Amino acid sequence: MPNARNAALIAWMKTNGWTALEVATALNTVITEVTQRTSTRGELSEVTIRKWRSGETTWPQSKARMALEQISGRSAADLGFLPPDRRKSRATPEDPVRRRTLLALASTASAAALAGSSPSVGASDVLRLRQQLDTVNALDDQRGGHDRVEKAALTGAQEAVSLQARAATQRTRQRLFALAADFTATAAWSCVDAQERARARTHLDRALYLAGLAQDPALTLRVWNSVSMLAHQQGDHAKALAAGQAAKATPVTRRDPLYASLAHARTAIAHAHLGERRQALRALDLAAASLDRAEPDRPRPSWIAFYGAAELHALTAIVRDRLGDTAYAESASFQALAVLPDSFRRNRALATVRLSLAQLHQGDVDQATATTARVFDEMRGAPLPGRMRSLLERVSLVSWSVDRMRLSD
Structure with a gap:
């Protein structure tokens, strides 16, 4: 008759977000600290933990039980393990002095052991990475698409993914996946802004996958928003x-x-x-x-x-200009610039380029030229992102076209 699954152990692992590999790693760390041995002989493995879960192993070895009790805070019996019938067992009874010694050593070692295992990664790590993400996003607002933004974002994403493997709980793991998705989406957006389309596509695919793991619909929306912008760039x-x-x-x-x-x-x-x-x-x-x-x-x-009344005015200017409502587009651009914070320097510069285009589409070359000059004032000291350079090239092309029409009249 097959052994019953260890429901108590399974429930504990699920509640705390442990995988079999994470449990094995944490137990090995505790055992190494206790025994002071660096040999890998007799190390617990993912297979070991699976045998515990399946009920194939009903009573782990003493050192494994000691370590498990330390990382869980529960007795082996509470975790669903059943000691063998001593009357049928030929094993030498465990020395109670040795057991107490192991428990004492494990108690002093557990804090250091857990520093390299799942419970060490929690709210403080999430907060630190979130602050790091805010810094990267602020850099993007100032400079726009730039390889420095992309690299910083990808570094943050890599760290978040690495930490989630040691997360204390499933909730923490999802938050770390969300941060990884957010960082990756920032890297993707930087590439969209820089018109590095191949890299943007790769990052967006990864960000969408991570947002799914995080079960975060706001991040999913963010990725689709960037996918839409990239598709426009590609025509x-x-x-x-x-x-x-x-x-x-x-x-x-x-x-x-x-x-x-x-x-x-x-x-x-x-x-x-x-x-x-x-x-x-x-x-x-x-x-x-x-x-x-x-x-x-x-x-x-x-x-x-970035999104609010100012950005909606800026997007309205794009729509209206595209529909041929150039005076309306010019007005919307003025409204955007009136309320856009100075900290959104890149967005202010883009709105200024759009204003110039709307003026050109109305045939006002002199005013558009003066407006375009303000773009370089806005971005002084920072490189122009690829998306902005493309818009400025369009301004030059439209300006040239308008001048030709003037000469032909």
Whole structure:
């Protein structure tokens, strides 16, 4: 008759987010500290823990039990293990003095042992990485797409993924996956802004995977938002619309109107590029209505800090200019610049370029030239991201075209 599964051990591991490999690693650390032996002979393995879970092993060896009691805070019996019948066992009874000695040694070693195992990774590590992420996002706001931002973000993502393997609980593990997704999405966004499209695509795929592991719909929306922008850069506006609609479908848009507003604005841009005027204006109206319902002081991750009335004005300028409503686009750009904080230097520079384009599309070359000069003032001391350089090239092309039309008149 097969042995019954060890339900108590399984429940404890599930509650605390331990994997079989993590338990084995933690136990080996405690045993090494206690015995002061560095030999790997007799090390516990993932297979060992699985045998414990399956019930194949009903009573682990003494050192393993001591270590397990230390990392769990429970007795072996409480964890579902059953001692053998001593009347049938030929094993020499365990020396009680030796048992007490091992327990005493394990008590002094457990803190050091756990420093290299799962419980050492908790809220303080999550907070530290979150602060690091905020710093990277602030750097992006100032400089825009840049390899320094990408590298810093990928370093943070790698650390978060590494730490989750030693997380104390499943909740901590999910938070670390969320941070890894957030860092990776920041790296992806930096590449989108720099127009490094191949790297952006790779990072976005990874970020979407990590956001799924984190079960974080806000991060999923963030990734789809960037996918939509990348698709526009690649000229695939139908894909950009599909990504915007995927963003709208994330559950976070039903819980927080701010996210819904961003998703509506993103689909408005896609509709405008596809020449779908009615749908584009409808999406802008929904974006504005959602933003009106949003609570501005509600706690949110740092990546969404860019979005608000100013950004919606800036996105409205893009939609209106694309639809041929150039005077409306110019007005929207002025509104964006009136409320955009100075800390969002890159966004202010982009809104200024859009203002210049709207003025050029109305034939006002002199005013557009003066407006374009302000872009370099905004970005003084920082390199221009690829996306901004492309827009400036478009300004030059439109300016040249307008000048030619003037000469032909």
